[in-house]
Structures are given as C-alpha cells and as structure tokens.
Amino acid sequence: MKSATTAPGDVTSFSLGLALPLGLAFAIFFVLPLAQLFYLSLHNDTAATVWGLGQYIKFLTDPFSLAVLGSTLLLGAEVTLACLVLGYPIAWLYQRSGSRVQTLIIMIVLLPLLTSVVVRTFAWIVILGRQGIINSVLQSLGLIGTPLRMIYTQGGLIAALAQVQMPLMVLPLITAIGRIDPNLSDASASLGAGSWRTFVKVMLPLSMPGIIAGCTLTYAAAITAFITQSLVGGGQMLFMPMYLYQQASTLQNWPFAAAISIIFLFAVLAIVALFSTLGRRARGYGDAR
Amino acid sequence: MASVSEAKSLVLDRITHRFASGTMAVSDINLDVKGGEIIALLGPSGCGKTTLLRIIAGFIGQSEGRVIIGNDVVDALPPNRRAVGIVFQNYALFPHLSISENVGYGLAARGVDKATRAKEAQRLLDMVQLGPFGERLPRQLSGGQQQRVALARALAIKPSILLLDEPFAALDKNLRLDMQIEVKRLQRMAGTTTLIVTHDQEEALSMADRVAVLSHGHLEQFGTPSEIYDQPQTLFVNSFVGTANKMKGVVVATDASGAKVALEAGGEIIARAPKPVSASDKVTVCLRPEHLTFVTDDTGFAGEIGMALPLGATVVHEIKAKDGTSIKISQARTGGTPLREAGTPVRVAPLAPGLATVFPE
Ligand SMILES: Nc1ncnc2c1ncn2[C@@H]1O[C@H](COP(=O)(O)OP(=O)(O)OP(=O)(O)O)[C@@H](O)[C@H]1O
Numbered sequence A: 001m002k003s004a005t006t007a008p009g010d011v012t013s014f015s016l017g018l019a020l021p022l023g024l025a026f027a028i029f030f031v032l033p034l035a036q037l038f039y040l041s042l043h044n045d046t047a048a049t050v051w052g053l054g055q056y057i058k059f060l061t062d063p064f065s066l067a068v069l070g071s072t073l074l075l076g077a078e079v080t081l082a083c084l085v086l087g088y089p090i091a092w093l094y095q096r097s098g099s100r101v102q103t104l105i106i107m108i109v110l111l112p113l114l115t116s117v118v119v120r121t122f123a124w125i126v127i128l129g130r131q132g133i134i135n136s137v138l139q140s141l142g143l144i145g146t147p148l149r150m151i152y153t154q155g156g157l158i159a160a161l162a163q164v165q166m167p168l169m170v171l172p173l174i175t176a177i178g179r180i181d182p183n184l185s186d187a188s189a190s191l192g193a194g195s196w197r198t199f200v201k202v203m204l205p206l207s208m209p210g211i212i213a214g215c216t217l218t219y220a221a222a223i224t225a226f227i228t229q230s231l232v233g234g235g236q237m238l239f240m241p242m243y244l245y246q247q248a249s250t251l252q253n254w255p256f257a258a259a260i261s262i263i264f265l266f267a268v269l270a271i272v273a274l275f276s277t278l279g280r281r282a283r284g285y286g287d288a289r
Numbered sequence B: 001m002a003s004v005s006e007a008k009s010l011v012l013d014r015i016t017h018r019f020a021s022g023t024m025a026v027s028d029i030n031l032d033v034k035g036g037e038i039i040a041l042l043g044p045s046g047c048g049k050t051t052l053l054r055i056i057a058g059f060i061g062q063s064e065g066r067v068i069i070g071n072d073v074v075d076a077l078p079p080n081r082r083a084v085g086i087v088f089q090n091y092a093l094f095p096h097l098s099i100s101e102n103v104g105y106g107l108a109a110r111g112v113d114k115a116t117r118a119k120e121a122q123r124l125l126d127m128v129q130l131g132p133f134g135e136r137l138p139r140q141l142s143g144g145q146q147q148r149v150a151l152a153r154a155l156a157i158k159p160s161i162l163l164l165d166e167p168f169a170a171l172d173k174n175l176r177l178d179m180q181i182e183v184k185r186l187q188r189m190a191g192t193t194t195l196i197v198t199h200d201q202e203e204a205l206s207m208a209d210r211v212a213v214l215s216h217g218h219l220e221q222f223g224t225p226s227e228i229y230d231q232p233q234t235l236f237v238n239s240f241v242g243t244a245n246k247m248k249g250v251v252v253a254t255d256a257s258g259a260k261v262a263l264e265a266g267g268e269i270i271a272r273a274p275k276p277v278s279a280s281d282k283v284t285v286c287l288r289p290e291h292l293t294f295v296t297d298d299t300g301f302a303g304e305i306g307m308a309l310p311l312g313a314t315v316v317h318e319i320k321a322k323d324g325t326s327i328k329i330s331q332a333r334t335g336g337t338p339l340r341e342a343g344t345p346v347r348v349a350p351l352a353p354g355l356a357t358v359f360p361e
C-alpha cells in the first residue's frame, strides 16, 4: 500500500490504507479457503488425486441432488417473501411513530438476534410441537381434536426462519423508507392520489433499494441457516447445508462436498444478481428513458 | 391557457392550530380571499406560514376553525379530494419519474388515459418553457427548471386553489425575478386563486394583490401592498415591512386625525394613530427614512449628522437624536442634494403629518 508515501490530503489512498487489515483478513480467511475448496472440487475421487469435473457432473445429473438444491432455493424465496410481507409494515410503522415507539419496535425486531440460535430454535419446537403451546391451546378450546402437525413441516420452518431473519429485512427497509422525502407523499395526495396509489407509485419504487438489500440479506441467511433448518425442519426435509455436511462429515467425500459448495455458491450469486437487476429495472433511476 | 379553471374563493374562519407538542402555531386567523386573487403570506421564520398552508391543503387537521373553498367547508375532505395544488419549497418532484410523468401524475390519478396525459403534460411543459425536457429525470434539471416543473405539475390538475411555499427561496436573485414574473403571468392566465408564502417583503409587495402579515401565529394585518406599506396597523407591520425609525415619546393631545407626541429626543410630531391612544400615554413613533426631510424651521426634532451614505440613486444620512436614538433619513439623489458632514447640527421632520405613525407601548 502506498498510503505511507502519499500526501496526507489524498483521500483515496488513505481509505485504501485503512481497509488493509480487513482486506488481509478477508484474503486469508475467505478467499484462500474458497480457492482451496475449488481446487478440491476438481477431483474425481474421494482422496483428491485424480483431476476432473466428475463431481460437478455427478451433482448436475443426479435428480436427488438437484431436488435438494431446488427445495433450498425455494425455501429461501418463501422465507424472504414472508419477511418482506411482514417486515414492510413494521418498517413503515417505525417511520411514522414517535421516538419511544421506535425504540420499542427496534427492541422487538432485534430480540431474535440477541438470543442464542439453539435456545431460539428449541423455543420454536416448544411452540410448534405435538404437545406444544399452539396445539394445547387449540385443543383446550375444543377447536381441534387431534394435534396439528406443525413442527417438521415446511410452514413451521418458514415461520422459525422468518422470525430470525426479520432484522435483516426490517433494518434496511427502515433506512430506505426514512430517506424518502415526506413531502413526496403529501405531493402525491394533493395531486389527487389515494393512499394505495401513493404507496404503489411513489413509496414502493422509492423504497426499492431497501427491499433489494433486505431480500438479499434475508435470502442468503435463510438458505444457509444450518441449525434452524435441521432442528425445526427435522429429518424429512433435506437442504443444501445439511446435505453438504453429510457428504463431508459422515461420508468423508470431500471433493463432492466441495463441488456442492461451489454449485450452491453460484446458485446464490445468480439469485442475488437477479434481485438487483429486477430492482434496478423496477426503480428506473440511473438512466434517463 | 386553453381552459380557465373556475376561480374559487377561499375563506379561513378562525383557524387555530396547536401541535401535539403544545406549540401554538397559528391562532385565530381570519382570511377572506376572493376568487382569482394572489395573496402573499408574509412573516418571519416560525410564524406559522407553512402550518397555515398545510391546513388549507389538508395535510394537517386544524384544532379549531373552518376552511371554506368556494361554497364548501372542506375540513372533512382528505388532501386528495380538495383540488388544492401545492408547490413545495423543495419542489418534491418524484425522483423516479420523468418530467412528463411528474406533470401527468395528477391526471393519471384521475384516470385520464395515457395519450391524453402525455399531450396535456407537453402543453403544460411548453407553457413553462420546458417543452424539450419531458423525457428527463428531475435531477437532470436545474433548480429553476425543477421549480417550473413543480408549478406545471400543480397546475395540471386545474386546482381551485394554488399554494406556493417559499417558491423562490432557493433561486438566485436574477432567476428569482424571472420566476416571480413567470408565476404571476401563469396565475393571470389560469386565473387560479393563489397563496404565496414568503418571508421576503419585496416579493410579497410586488407579486400580491393583497398581503397577509403574520407574526407568532397571529394575523397582524391583511390589506393591499400600499395599505400594508403606507398605513401599517401595528408596530410589527411597520417595522417588518420596509424600514422604520422608532422613537419613544408621550402623547400630549389627540384629535380625530391622530395624536401630537412629545418625543424623548425633544420636539413634537403629529402622527397618525391606527390604534387609539390618549393623552399622557407612552408611545412609539415610527418614521420611514424616505418620509423624513431636513427642515430649517422649528418643527420636528434636532440632532446631528452621524454618517452620510451615498447609495447610488439615494443618499442616506444617519442622524444622532438628542436622546441618542439613531435615525436614518433617505433622499433621492438629485443634483442639489449635498452630502452633509458628520457633526453638522440639523433638524428633521416628516414630509407631511400623516406620514408618521404612533403605536401604544
Ligand atoms: N410538526 C410540528 N410539531 C410541532 N411543532 C411544529 C411542527 N411544525 C411546526 N411547528 C412549530 O410551529 C411553528 C410554526 O411553524 P411553521 O413551519 O408554520 O413556520 P413558518 O412560518 O413556515 O417558518 P419558516 O419561514 O421558517 O418556514 C414553529 O414554532 C414550529 O416550531
């Protein structure tokens, strides 16, 4: 880095110099292992001695593996949608509340992040289980005869994941909505637009940066949430992180596990890229049409 | 403009607004605006001008009083049903929509089809001389151009009332003058009843048919620019609009036309009294610099020249009165107006008795 030799006024080299520690950590603990993973995945045998694309071919031609990938990506989409639908009104409410209510909302939204993932996950098992809180309440009210199956279902898993990932959705949304000039909704109203029209034509497009950021974070977090997926999802549903873990840990098939990681990584990157392209198109800024 | 919207009157009836925080932003405002008039709301920062505008637009529900547009009390109507156009101080153009979409926004909300909308937007943009800019985004325009877009957008819905909140504050001086003329021209063409908020008195006096002067949420005076300037009803109006020399004194006698006041600086002055005063009241006498003249007889009051300021077309002399009050007197600069030396003893009196105004303390 040239920061030591450049004049103090040079802002760019200053910030590059300051980014050095993080950059180094990033290189050592992220880029290096990733390269190693990639190297590993390019071998056809478990001992990693024969070069080849066999692991990738195996994954991409195996219906079971593809189904696991598909259901993982779908799970992410469902959790993201749930977070967006539930989180947007919360962020909206936050921007329209007094400071005391704002503090309360932030507390409630952040709470899941402040509890241990294991404790939180077992709490969901207690709530959703056969003899869990929801079932016993419904039974004692006489609304159901036999307990509902909620734990180890896709729905239960989505609820549990959505709760944990909610802050990742709500915080960017709060920022984005807060940046919108409050006069814009007044202007829209004075031009004759009702509140729904104002929301769809003005507020929604202008909060798109927050929606994209929130969706990207939530999506990435939901599909990689190993512990919640395994404990609340149970044995019947298999997702990529667990699949990967089984291949690496139980079956000791490291090259295949590495190939799964790389494929998973690119699938996620593709989806993230899709998000931002869609978002940019919907927003319409940046280029004069 | 092709179609002239029907000019509606606007009546503010005892409007009072208290914010939840307890601030009394406007109190007991009565305003009777005729259809097609331009009214300026003039007052210092924080006097409640924006609050009043937001009440008329329907963004704030007033604590007390009624807003009447035409023959209808509109208090129960939400902003989108009031047909009140508003131009915000920061323009508040929709940043993600093109200029032409911004202007067509109100028509879209009224269900006008796309082709008609585009045509109407183009007509309005031509009117504000921004015809070729329809495809641009707001941030690709200058401040003055954005301002005109905001105006076109507000006029597109043919509002019965047009509200402008400090519309020229962000513009530099030359552009401001152009825009003032432009707005006045458009307003005349459209015949829309218009309220302009400003804290610039020149703007208020030059643009408005009538001016409402506000201070601390109270309506101080509502009248034509010349009434406001020549016959101020309160001390606040007299000193806020134009400049005024203030002198302390005591009333010695009163009659129908005004009062005779003995100044603390010595001498007596006959002054108009908009508010009733009686003998031996302590009062403040306001004298505009351009209404004073040097005299050689024993009327007015005595003092000595402090400083002479030749300001181009006018000459201003600063005079120290006997009690130390500093008085300014300005005169048109003609060939025969000599600059007076500092320290010269002089006598100063109003050009005519009615030009001094007296207010109770
Ligand atoms: N939302 C609000 N809550 C509480 N008080 C407010 C609010 N908005 C304005 N006020 C107060 O009401 C008073 C009038 O404010 P207003 O914005 O109407 O002033 P203004 O005349 O438009 O001033 P300026 O020329 O600076 O724009 C001020 O004392 C202000 O602090």
Ligand SMILES: [Mg+2]
Binding pocket: B049, B050, B051
């Ligand atoms: Mg204001």
